[in-house]
Amino acid sequence: MRLNFSIKTKIILMNMGILIPIIIFIYVTITNNLYSNVIKSNIDLLTKESYNTQVYISNYIEKDKGVDIETNFVHKAPLINTYLSKKLNYRIQIYDKNGDIMTDSVANRVTLFDKDITNAIKGNKAYVVKKIDGNIYILFSSPIYLKDATLGCVRYIYTLDIEEKFINNMFIIMGILAFMSILISWLLSKLLSEKIVGPIKKLKTVSQKVTKGEYDNRIKIRSGDEIEDLAETFNVMSESIKDYVESLKEERQKQKKFLDNVTHEFKTPLTAIIGYSEIIPKLKKQSDIDESLVFVKEEGIRLLKLVEELLDLSKLGKSEFKIDRKKNNLKEIIEEVLIIINPRLKKYEIEIIKDLCDIEVLIDKDKIKQVILNVLDNAIKYSECTNINIKLQIENEKVILNIIDDGIGIAKENISRLFEPTYRVNNLNSINNNGNGLGLCICKEIMKKQNGDIKIKSNLQEGTSIEIIFEGN
Known part of the structure; x- marks a missing residue:
């Protein structure tokens, strides 16, 4: 059912729509700050009390110098607990260094074991805020140590009943103030809307035409x-x-x-994932299975990052495209890529010929890995090659990675357009004859952002050579 409102009503609703969220925001902010301050003040109080407790326990245990410290602590824990609970007037628990409860000032209750105990027996003061049976408690644990040895911990179970009632009363007061604010705002809106109804009706009429x-x-x-x-x-x-x-x-x-x-860029990691998923059932050694699962996970993570990268690439040429350059060994990156793409190389019986050396360059590892994967993936899918030669060298203070296949090559008239985002090469007689230029467009952008470049040399039936050029040190 459609509800029709007058302009006056809309103005009132608009004011209410602004006022009510502001009131809610103020309430949430004040309540959260109040709650945080209450917790902080009580934690400070318990922290100070924990220092007094430590001094008391140390002096009390050291009185019996002829007795083993830990044994003495175990024997005196109930007396210590009784003294502290009467002095402080709230529930006290004492735990040994293994995290087992030794004594509790309130019998026949659940121990409420939590991570504060674990942290305390490691030597750190810790606390948790927990709701138990409808009441909020601070569970504050402090280590008990003597002569550089942690004997256990003491836990203060502090109830926030009074503070909770105070916060609830504040909520009621703020509710009354909010109601009064809304009522006053409604009356003012009703009075003022009469003077602006005419012009707004004109605006409404013209706006209806604009919507058409x-x-x-x-x-x-x-x-x-x-x-x-x-x-x-x-x-x-x-x-x-x-x-x-x-x-x-x-x-x-x-x-x-x-x-x-855009789907082109998803194919590289997906191909690796699918390749290893086909190999895993055939593997017998657990170490080989574990290694393959690691690569599947890494490529899954890279696929997720790639989604974000593709969103950035919708802004090609703008400063939003981010590069995180660090010193990396280019040879190691190439070896990682070859491991990832190895299942596909075996599937199409393609041999890799390597001429690599250790060269460190300032690059974004993940993005360069993406570039190399993309180039190799194109060679596998489109070139119909049997060999891929990978050569790493330094020329004129530039580091050059050559990836050369002996495949069917690319026509010269197509090469100049391969880096266009939406250009497709449709005349290749290859595994997939629907080649996509988007991958190379992305590779070009990645290299330019790192002061590098990527170039293609090819002739039909003579193979293709890709030069990936890096800035030298």
Whole structure:
């Protein structure tokens, strides 16, 4: 059922819609701060008390110098517990160094073991805030140590009943104030809305036309107040909407082309995952299975990162594209890539010929790994090669990684367009004859952001050579 509201009602609802969230925000902020301050003040109190307790226990145990310290502590724990619970007037527990409870000032109760005990017996003061039977408690544990040895810990179970009642009373007071604020705001809105109904009706009429696509309509209001400013702003907005709608139509076409091609970048990690998932059932050694599972996990994580990277790549050429450059051994990265892509190399019986050396360069490891994977993946899928030669060398203070296949090659007229985001090579007689230029476009962008480059040399039936160029040290 559709509900129709008058303009006056809408103004009132608008004011209420603004006021109520603000009141809720103020309430939540005050309540949280109040609660945090209550917890903090009580923790400070318990912390100070824990120091007094430590001094008391140390002096009490050291009185019997002829008795073993731990044995003496075990024997005197009930007396210590009784003294502390009467002095402080709240529940006290004492635990040994193994985390087992020795004594509790309240009998026939659950021990309430929690992580504060574990931390305390390790020598650290710790606490947890917990709701038990409808009441909030601070469980504060402090280590008991003597002569650099931790004997156990003492726990203070402190109830926050009084503080909770205070916070509840604050909630009631704030509720009353909120109700009064809403009532006053409603009355003022009702009185003032009468004076602005006319201009708003004009705005409504013109806005209805705009919603139908009539962006050329303009409104003229001479009220001498903010409504007039609103009318002028509305006119500007109408013009902006008109221009924006036109730009959206163009952008929509670009987005469509981008989305048609974006799946390419997902294929590399997915291929590795699928390859290892096919190999795992055939493996017999647990070490080989574990190693394969590690690669599956790593590629899954990389796939997740790749989703974020592809979103960034919708802003190609802008500063939002992030690069985290660090010193990395390029040879090690290449070896990692070859391990990941090894199942596919075996599947298509492709031999890798390596000529590598240890060279450290300032790069983003994950992104360079993505570039190399992409280039090798293209060689496997599209080149119909039997050998891939990988060569690493230094020329003119530049580090150059050559990846050369003996496949079917690429026509010269296609090479210059391979780095265009939406260009497809459709004339390759390969495993997948629907080659995608988006991967190379991304590779080009990654290399440029790291002061490098990527170049392609190829002839039909003569193979393809990819040069990945890095900035030298």
